Each structure stands twice: as structure tokens, then as C-alpha cells.
Amino acid sequence: MFNFFKKSSPKRKPTPIKRTEPAQVIRMPKMSDKMEFGVVSKWCVRLGDYINSGDVLVEVETDKATMELESYEDGKVLYLSVREGEKVDVNGVLVIIGNEGEDISHLLPTTD
Template identity: 55%
Template sequence: MAEVVKMPKMSDTMTEGVLAKWHKKVGDAVKSGDVLAEVETDKATMDFESFQDGTLLYIGIDEGASVPVDTVIAVIGKEGEDYQAALDADGGSAPAAEADKKEEKPAAAKEEKPTAEAKPTEDKKPAATAAKVDTSNIPAT
């Protein structure tokens, strides 16, 4: 069965990566250890090697695209195999399919009102006075 290839997490701080360059194209034979692509992280550009043998059946993102870690970027399997079954088994997480899904709107931020009277701290009073700042209009934080 074909297997999905996901954007790897190449560092502890990596949350997304940019696929800088594909080294293989659809239809190319791939062996474990072959460089599939170059991935840019927040710190460096690194080679991303295949962990599977087979044929590159599907490329899900274009060069230069930035995607979150664990996003499906490709499918490797036997030549002529249906890659859609692998995408469906993985939850159909092809980036193009996700773009069609309805985007959720973030909840509106509620304005918090201070519960106590706002007063500058003792170390800030001289600076506020010297700058002629009216601190009575400054909300508490």
C-alpha cells in the first residue's frame, strides 16, 4: 500500500516548514535514503530523505510553500498504485483539500474592564509626573 510522506519536524522549535526544492518528481523511483526535497526551517535548510522505497506517486505542495509539521506533502508507493487511497486513509489531509474546508472564525476578544482603580507603581510615578502624563486615563493591566 502507498504511504504518505509528511512535513517532518526537523527541530524542537519547528512548527512549520517551507519546501524549498523538490529533488524528485512524480513518477521517479525512490529508495530509502534518497533526498526527496530541501526543507527550510526557522533555523536552516536541510535535506529531507525518504524512508520508503517505491515510486513518487503524488506531490501535494509546490516549491516555496509553507506548511505545518505533519502535513501530507507526498505519497510513495508501487508504480501505478492509487495514491488517493493513502490520502483517504490518512484523513485526506492534502493541503488543497484543506483549503476548501470552511474556515473557523476566531472568537471575538472580550474587552476586560479593570476591577480595581488603575494606579501607577511607585517606581513609575516620577517618570509620569516629569512627562506630565495623566495616569488617571490609563487602564489597569
Template identity: 50%
Template sequence: MAEIIRMPRLSDTMEEGTIISWLKKEGDRVETGDLLAEVETDKATMEMDSPADGVLLHIAVKEGTVPVDSIIAIIGEEGEDWKAVLAKAEKENATAAPAPAASQEAHSEEPQPAAG
């Protein structure tokens, strides 16, 4: 079964991380503890380890800044359908996210005519 890899919280104050580079590429076999990517946090640049054994099936974020817990990659078995795994994870994220609160900036006043 494929495993979703998310941007880890590498420090207590970390809200987002920047993927500087991937040390593995799609299709590479990885083992738990292998270095996957270099991630820059609010404090330092760190190396991110693989949390699972398998094949790096998909890199969702090639480089750039993403919030903590964002999906950044998928590790699974060779030939596994990573697109279905990604779609399921994104659907679960959408249903788990709280509904946005009603905007506090809604205006109930009538617009005033322009002075002429």
C-alpha cells in the same frame, strides 16, 4: 501500500517548514535514504530523505510553507491509486482533530444605539 509523507519536525522548535525545491519528481523511483526535497526550517535549510522505497506518486505541496505533519507527498507502487490514499488520510486527519472550542469572543450584550 502507499506511504503518506508528512512535513517532518526537523528541530525541537520547528512549527512549520518551507519546501524550497523537490530533488525528485512525480514518477521517479526512490529508495529509503534518497534525497527528496530541500526544506527550510526556522534554523536552517536541510535535505529531507525518503522514508520508504517505491515511486514518488504524488507531490501534494510543490513549494511553500506548511505546518509540521502536513501531507506533502505520497510514495507507493507504480500504478497505485494515490488519490484514494490521500482521501483516506485527510478523512483520518479530520476525525482526529479536536473540535474547535466555542469562541470566547461571543458577545452577549445588546448592541448600543449610535448616538445621534
């Protein structure tokens, strides 16, 4: 008999990696010629998560579509810029990835 309710294997958690380079800022990319901002429709990571290159960070809603933004970095999520449903301007800070305890104060967006 086939079991439709069989549990899938648990999602593998990335192993903490000590990065050799400084923390990296992931910015809102310009996904179309007319795009001025994107709306964070869903965060796929949480503050403090360890991630690997290729992991989906966030779902971004634009004027044309909702797209997933993947990480090109390994490390720990040190900063998330906005809540779900809020907008981020093109080239604005979305996420900062680095080592646990790393000083990222110089990378944080300034408020006027």
C-alpha cells in the same frame, strides 16, 4: 594531460520495484521544538520518479536552517504536496510513495 572537463558517470536510475506494502505518506517532520511549518525550498524528485531508500526527496527550510529529507521507502513518487517556495505544516503530507497505478485517494489531504 589532465582533462578538467571529463564527464562524470551518469546518475544511476533506480530500478522499478514492486512494493508489497501499501503506499506510504511522508510527512513534514518537526525539526526543532518551535517549528510549526517548513518551506519546500527545492524538490529533489519529480512526480513519477522511482526512488530508493536513502534518496533525498526535498530540501526543507525552517526558521533555523535548510535541511535535506531522505526517503525511508523504495517506490514511485505518486504525489507531491506543494510547489517550491510553499509551506507545509508539521505532520502535513509532503510526498506519497507507492506502486505505479496504486489508488492513493484515501491518503490525499482534504481541503476544507
